[in-house]
Amino acid sequence: MQDTRTQGAFAMTPEELEGFHARGYFGPFKVYEIDEMRAMWRRERLRLLDRSHAVYQDEAAASGNTNISNYDRHLDSPFLADHISRPPIVDRVSSVLGPDVLCWRTEFFPKYPGDEGTDWHQADTFANASGQPQIVWPEAEEFGGTITVWTAFTEANEETGCLQFIPGTHQTMFYDETKRMHYDPNKINNQEKGGVRRGFFGYDYRELQIDPDWKPDESKAVSMVMRPGEAILFWSTLMHASKPHAGLTDEMRLGFAARYVPTKVRVYPGTDEIEEYGGRVSLERYGSVLVAGHNDNPHNRMATATTTGHPFVTR
Known part of the structure; x- marks a missing residue:
């Protein structure tokens, strides 16, 4: 018997699920109206400048000098705390992962005028930068990864640096996450990769390739053009990248990625820091958020409210 807890108003239909399993992504779909998203972001971006309640207060994160400064602001922002539990998102995530779901990480992905594109990449355990698995599925599971819901807070199009996917690549890993990439904060990556100027936040993702001579087939790439308030749902193991920001507008492209796993997955096992x-930040104030169902996994750190006392909603 199908678990009716997965049947919210925005649950995916059998046809939508079939398409998702074939392609590795679903959407775009509407989370907010365009004007609503624009108004909310004008207000919230000013509030987010205040990091006094952010869970990561270490120097590297607080200074904004590393990508860690963009992590997990849902743990202090009421707006983002509510966003990760919105029914248009959670109902669809539960359609894929089942009724018991955690949000274990969120990230901002800004792209400013003139910024390079992001390299093609996949993520299974998210050990790609540190060598330490950040999520671990039960051993009985053949494959892992996370469901990412990437919401456009601004215009995301071919000129501002939208996401790109290579459909159907989510069931084969082309990278070995047990390898270590070499971080160089001063690296300016202007290499033309497949005719597009791409990099990866101070890393070269190609260092993780299982076959050093392999190249992604960019002829099969599709661009995810999204208006403000729209979102796309995809497996992190799907080959994905982004285009450069062409600089034809002064507005940055901003995406907000929320990452979800079933409660049976262990989050940050065996470590107290990222x-x-x-950079290096402590997980002392971190907690995963139960966004749907029940949690019977005693191994994960959990948060029931933001650091400012705003309660998380469980669907």
């Missing part, structure tokens, strides 16, 4: 992008 080490990557040249």
